[in-house]
Amino acid sequence: MIKNADPLAALRIETPPATLREMALERMRRAIISGLFEPGTRLVERTLCDQLGVSRSVIREVIRHLEAEGLVEMLAKQGPIVARLEWDDARQIYEIRAALEATAVADCARVADEKVKAELRQSLDELDRTSQQNSPLGILDATTSFYRTIFRAGGHTIAWDIVSRLNSRISRLRVMTLSTPSRTTSGPSQIREIFARIEKNEPEAAAAACRAHVAAAAAIAESIIGQ
Amino acid sequence: MIKNADPLAALRIETPPATLREMALERMRRAIISGLFEPGTRLVERTLCDQLGVSRSVIREVIRHLEAEGLVEMLAKQGPIVARLEWDDARQIYEIRAALEATAVADCARVADEKVKAELRQSLDELDRTSQQNSPLGILDATTSFYRTIFRAGGHTIAWDIVSRLNSRISRLRVMTLSTPSRTTSGPSQIREIFARIEKNEPEAAAAACRAHVAAAAAIAESIIGQ
DNA sequence: TTCGGTCTTATGGTATACCATCATACAGGC
DNA sequence: GCCTGTATGATGGTATACCATAAGACCGAA
Numbered sequence A, B: 001m002i003k004n005a006d007p008l009a010a011l012r013i014e015t016p017p018a019t020l021r022e023m024a025l026e027r028m029r030r031a032i033i034s035g036l037f038e039p040g041t042r043l044v045e046r047t048l049c050d051q052l053g054v055s056r057s058v059i060r061e062v063i064r065h066l067e068a069e070g071l072v073e074m075l076a077k078q079g080p081i082v083a084r085l086e087w088d089d090a091r092q093i094y095e096i097r098a099a100l101e102a103t104a105v106a107d108c109a110r111v112a113d114e115k116v117k118a119e120l121r122q123s124l125d126e127l128d129r130t131s132q133q134n135s136p137l138g139i140l141d142a143t144t145s146f147y148r149t150i151f152r153a154g155g156h157t158i159a160w161d162i163v164s165r166l167n168s169r170i171s172r173l174r175v176m177t178l179s180t181p182s183r184t185t186s187g188p189s190q191i192r193e194i195f196a197r198i199e200k201n202e203p204e205a206a207a208a209a210c211r212a213h214v215a216a217a218a219a220i221a222e223s224i225i226g227q
Numbered sequence C: 001t002t003c004g005g006t007c008t009t010a011t012g013g014t015a016t017a018c019c020a021t022c023a024t025a026c027a028g029g030c
Numbered sequence D: 001g002c003c004t005g006t007a008t009g010a011t012g013g014t015a016t017a018c019c020a021t022a023a024g025a026c027c028g029a030a
Helices: A002-009 A019-031 A045-052 A056-070 A087-111 A115-132 A136-153 A157-169 A171-178 A181-199 A203-225 B004-009 B022-034 B045-052 B056-069 B087-111 B114-132 B138-152 B155-167 B171-178 B181-199 B202-223
Strands: A072-075 A079-082 B072-075 B079-082
Touching: A019 A045, A019 A056, A019 A157, A019 B004, A045 A056, A045 A157, A045 B202, A056 A072, A056 A079, A056 B056, A087 A136, A087 A157, A087 A203, A087 B087, A087 B155, A115 A136, A115 A181, A115 B079, A136 A157, A136 A171, A136 A181, A136 B056, A157 B087, A181 A203, A203 B155, B004 B155, B022 B045, B022 B155, B045 B056, B045 B087, B056 B072, B087 B155, B087 B181, B114 B181, B138 B155, B138 B171, B138 B181, B155 B171, B171 B202
Parallel strands: none
Antiparallel strands: A072 A079, B072 B079
């Protein structure tokens, strides 16, 4: 019975997320995160309908979703705009990330086996490659994949969702910090330090390194836009 | 000029959040949090239309919002249901709360002035009153107001949003834990301990007390539903 | 009786129509 | 020429109509 379960599971038809709404959600989210829609831009529903080729129902539902995610802000009697980011918000987001990532990193250092470490190494290599190419978006992807592995290893799926969502809110800021000279040099080395501690299974030290890393990123961010 | 600014501000017409959508969102959220709609229940759109007296557009937008909040789950090809809560999710949520609340409590202990302490005392009194009446919902409200003050004092508005949202996902569980004999006795005293440390402006001790409090709550929760 | 096919219904996905309101522009009177 | 009242358009809020499909009921034949 159990032997059958696996092969049969392979037959299962995955639901193609082919609903217009999900596709539109993905596109809009990316448009905002990538900066194609700049903060403060009005999101006029009918215009979006034309741009995405769907009806207002779909657009409005997507906007509701993005609103709950914090990527879109509703101005009463004026409609939705791309969420703006005050420095104070960014500051708070970095703080929360520090708390959650440090916890995840510590847990990861406790349980990491060879498989996890191998995955992390792979992300690190990717990180090196992209930093040498000076590609902020590449660095961002590599960093994301590094942390995703860490959160998954510790079973922190919900925390990962939260961190991802927060990161999407500061994505533009992150790209700016990554374009900074100081960041391109110190960033990778700090992440390597985190990995080194995980590799040796030293939770406390790993968490400390993680906090330092986030704090450094926050400091650069503040120097860029801290009003 | 500046002297005029204040009196004139009083004239400002606040936008009454009178949109059907917002009202429906509030009602639905409360219905789920309060347990009126039990986890796993199908949320049939047309039925909800009748129950709330609004159109499907409104209902669907509300569902999108609640979906993003994690209170509603979408089953492909079957529609929305009230989100179910696995123990592993609850465990993670308690962990995240521990991290965020401890941080907030520590910061609060650093900056708390008399005004904040007075507010906290008020919440504590309310907590005592409700625990003596053995009113789980009252206790929940008092605890919420206690923590809200703490997060606000430290300027952690975003973290507060996150914690509130997480709490709404485990609201039923929280009520159950509060109906437990052990909880009704130890809960208030642990919160008092947190306050005592804040009052003395001892960040580290306050954070430790907070972690202990959340850990205790998680332990009781696990004893109730930990599968 | 059991299997297979077909019809019906429930229900979500999508598009569209209509209304209220705010903002802008324009016109007329002082 | 400036101020005020009115018309017009842009845009969000809400309701409704239509379609596709999945799940169940019903029915007939082997």
